[in-house]
Amino acid sequence: MKIDNRIRYIFFYMLGVSILAAFVYVYTYEGIKDFKKNKLESEEIIRQKDNFINTLTASIQLLESEDRIVDFAIDSLGMRLPLTLPDTFYVNRAEVIRIEKIVLDKYE
Numbered sequence: 001m002k003i004d005n006r007i008r009y010i011f012f013y014m015l016g017v018s019i020l021a022a023f024v025y026v027y028t029y030e031g032i033k034d035f036k037k038n039k040l041e042s043e044e045i046i047r048q049k050d051n052f053i054n055t056l057t058a059s060i061q062l063l064e065s066e067d068r069i070v071d072f073a074i075d076s077l078g079m080r081l082p083l084t085l086p087d088t089f090y091v092n093r094a095e096v097i098r099i100e101k102i103v104l105d106k107y108e
Contacts, residue, residue: 062068073079
């Protein structure tokens with residue numbers, strides 16, 4: 001009798017542990033699957049935003065191009081290019097330092 005009860009106890013104990021292990025495995029597997037799905041969705045969102053940023057950067061570069069600015073100044077503002085370039089430029093030192101600071105801030 002004692003041996004049968006002990007075997008029965010061990011059997012049910014092992015059955016319970018096996019069922020618990022199966023539930024833990026399935027729960028963990030589903031969690032990992034959800035994390036992988038979220039990772040793929042997040043990577044796709046990042047890829048889309050990166051493409052959007054690249055498009056905006058290209059648009060900014062197009063708008064900042066010298067040819068476009070010169071054409072706009074000539075056509076819309078009525079400015080004109082000088083026929084000859086001046087021999088000497090006189091620039092205030094403070095103005096040069098201010099422009100240099102702006103350029104350094106922009107390209108850092």
